[in-house]
Amino acid sequence: MASSAPSEPRMAPLSGWESRFVEASESGVVELGERPFLAHVNLRLDPSNLSARARVRETLGVELPLSPNTVSDGAGHAALWLAPDEWLLVGPTGSEGEIVGSLQGALAPYHHSVLDITANRTTLELVGSRAREVLATGCGLDLHPRVFGPGRCAQTLYAKTQLVVWQIDDVPTFRLLVRPSFAPYLAEFLCDAMLEW
Amino acid sequence: MLLISCPWCGERDEVEFHYGGESHIAYPDDPEAITDDAWGEFLFVRNNPSGEFRERWLHTHGCRRWFNLLRDTSTHEIVRSYRMGESADQSSGAERESD
Amino acid sequence: MSIEHARADHFEHPSELWRASEPRASYDVLVVGGGGHGLATAYYLAKEHGLTDIAVLEKGWLGGGNIARNTTVIRSNYLWDESAAMYEHSLKLWEGLSEELEYDLLFDQRGVLNLAHNLHEVREGIRRVNANRLNGVDAEWLDTDGVKEFCPIVNTSSDLRYPVLGATLQRRGGIARHEHVAWGYATRASQLGVDIIEGCEVTGIDVAGGRATGVQTTRGPISANKVALVAAGHRSVLAEMAGLRLPVQSHPLQALVSGLLEQRLGCVVMSGAVHVYVSQAHKGELVMGAGIDAYNSYAQRGSFHVIEKQMAAAVELFPIFSRAQMLRTWAGIVDVCPDASPIVGLTPIEGLFLNCGWGTGGFKATPGSGWTLAHTIATGEPHRLNAPFALDRFAHGRLIDEHGAAGVAH
């Protein structure tokens, strides 16, 4: 069901952390900040259904990636591979209602599921030449650029917290998608890890 | 800690996974028709070899897919991982480049 | 302990205490596995039933298996009648065992606390206390203040992630010195005429006409009227040699010890929710254990994250331990049944007896397990104490589901 934008101002899970982030960050080395309220929509459909995938492309301007743990971009949307038949669609703040509405129309003839999960996770951005090292303090992924570069994503753990890690450029900038209730814990852990650099 | 190769995501730490016991146990075609012994065997008895073992794992914190692992229980060596529906002898998702 | 001939100074393998035996060509009874359960079985066969034409076959050395790898928690406060009867019988045997074996087992009834951290555990704990009392097992329920009083170093502050809401207490529970148990049983069994044969691995079980007739070993074939499989984590492999499939799975179970510390922890503390059990040994080291590693294994080692989590749990419950150094970790292989209860008794093969599935909690049962298995071997019938723990319960559905009371197990 299409969700409408909330009328009350929303509260970011890490609102109030700004000064902590500034304190822990060092420009050009590693910086941390929250990018709350990006539109998050979960999509499931049969990956072998070519027409359904084409409908998604026509509707959002983004191709659904079929390679595990990769991301494709298009027309302001990103599609993250989460599982063989599951993607996370990320769009500009406030666009979730539109994404859900348009996809539901486009995919109506096919077996599918489209769900607004914007409130399910907030996004932290970890940027800078040392961002990779900071992330590696609590994450077992092989983050070497040979293996993990721009356009890669992974669902994994950071210090026991479930995360979606998504590298968007080779600064590098990592987006860390985390449940709101775990966000302060993650932020605390990252701020502590950043002290070293 | 084991380094387990998910047939979808590739190598990840064991903490991302959940163990599911022996693989390839088929539900009896007609449970009403089999003896108590056979039903008890289906419910409770699994192979428990010291050596190669075909077992199920779930990539809980990753792609959330069940898959199979062929692992040696005496050395912890992981011989191969393969997707549901494949057999241990078929070439596996983990051995070929993930596509 | 007031035993004159206490041998608490033995920390080396004291093999001079029992006769080293060469395997003979045949015996009345062969016990496969020289752990606590196997040695106790042989001892009670000799002592209670007058059988002495017995050999215990051990592939390694006595006390190299789980008997000397475990954290030695002894208690009998299990939920179901069948288990309470079995473990309580065992605990009663423990209470006289040092005297009986004339060997100081350092059995110390310092009390066992099982902590409850949520409402469900409180209800379950109180239910278990009531069930225990009905079965003649000593049991008390302590509230948070009672826990604090009994064990002052437990963190009972209310701001814990898993606050301590109460605990069951079995005052007769405690610990013992694990390898002394093996050595004590071995010494007495040997004196009674039992052959104890180390370095003798069983590689095959001979079955003819539905009857066990002997075993193949790395030191040659040995024939026997009766064969008892008492080989802990390895029993599936052994049973398979006789064509038997068992409802057990083998898993690593890890434990660790700290360096020597001043005595501060006067009881055993177990917690299912934060998942640790800990006691302080007589010399002063903290001994703690985790839950099993999830996967099947015979490798006698487990994964680091399991003990890491368990240490986190220990430090949460005992902030005083936060600077203790852990010196050693190890694992044993435990065989676990689907209902977390053991199998002790007959098999479909005549003359082949089975003792397995003790999982994470069989040390406490060593005397009772040996005693009941000896009865079964000697008389051909299970004793009423082990009758419910029959192999065929998995076909009939009469499971003895002790997952709750086994909890973190032990």
Ligand SMILES: Cc1cc2nc3c(=O)[nH]c(=O)nc-3n(C[C@H](O)[C@H](O)[C@H](O)COP(=O)(O)OP(=O)(O)OC[C@H]3O[C@@H](n4cnc5c(N)ncnc54)[C@H](O)[C@@H]3O)c2cc1C
């Ligand atoms: C880390 C850990 C902590 C534990 N903590 C507790 C606790 O606190 N309280 C509690 O009650 N229980 C505990 N247990 C469980 C307890 O140790 C076991 O249930 C119990 O010791 C099993 O007794 P056993 O004599 O059968 O085993 P073992 O001592 O393992 O004896 C089996 C013997 O069989 C031998 N064997 C195997 N295969 C062959 C073969 N083919 N031929 C000849 N010999 C063979 C082995 O070498 C071994 O010596 C713990 C176990 C572990 C691993």
Ligand SMILES: [Zn+2]
């Ligand atoms: Zn995966």
